[in-house]
Amino acid sequence: MANSQIPVCPLMSAGNEIPIICVQERCAWYISNLKKCSMYVVGHNGMLDLKKKLENKND
């Protein structure tokens, strides 16, 4: 059973039968001070922008 606490890399896992674990500091896309993948940060910011636009649309 997979441990949900271990982040799986969606890029390196694509096309693999076995999920590949995030290599964190050894990846150029890892943001050390946030302890997050840059893909996560971009997606998170995109969702916040979308939420803000939807809130403004409903005002």
Ligand code: SF4
């Ligand atoms: S930081 Fe790198 S290895 Fe980790 S999930 Fe993101 S792209 Fe994959």
